[in-house]
């Protein structure tokens with residue numbers, strides 16, 4: 728045995744407990760957010776289940792693999808099929824038993840550690856990576872900062888304080904929400920070839936070939952009087968311009984309420 732620094736382990740590869748990925752994934756990566764205040768200073772990275780994990784995963788080209796579904800139940804594939812369908816916390820013992828049987832378990836004990844809970848109802852939370860729509864606000868960062876200089880702020884300290892800080896530390900805006908109420912995301916996707924089409928106006932939507940909707944919605948659309956919210960807008964389909972016979976259907980997401988706030992005249 729010998730003592731080494733964490734950074735000396737960087738190029739090492741390890742044999743995973745449940746082989747699932749190409750070998751390049753099972754390696755040691757040095758990261759500055761892992762401390763030795765809690766635990767050993769070694770942490771398993773799961774890009775699908777934590778913001779820091781995902782950041783590091785994207786940087787190091789790790790795959791985002793889901794082993795738990797949105798109900799918190801273990802998925803049948805790719806690795807833990809023997810506990811498939813179990814709530815992930817209830818699978819702990821079976822997984823430890825399995826490791827024990829295979830001679831891979833070093834010690835079994837209960838460790839107290841911090842964990843995220845819902846602040847309203849105290850339900851334990853599970854971070855879960857899901858696709859979302861983004862506006863690349865970072866591409867306009869300099870203009871946003873310059874624009875802030877021209878704003879006459881009351882009170883003055885907000886300008887280079889809270890608002891200025893926020894612009895300086897701007898990250899791309901995840902602006903879609905998986906909700907029912909709200910301004911619908913104006914993106915239609917072809918159910919056959921996957922082509923996306925972002926609609927810029929009512930006029931543009933009305934001019935689409937093969938436009939179809941529930942009779943009342945279609946009539947209102949053609950008069951230019953349509954209610955563009957759900958559920959009406961979800962009945963609107965049109966022909967794909969990229970493939971033969973493909974139907975364009977609206978993606979079900981709505982927009983972040985801040986999108987409406989930002990579009991409000993002042």
Ligand SMILES: [Zn+2]
Pocket residue numbers: 845846847848849850
């Ligand atoms: Zn809650």
Ligand SMILES: [Zn+2]
Pocket residue numbers: 917918919920921922967968969970971973974
């Ligand atoms: Zn298509």
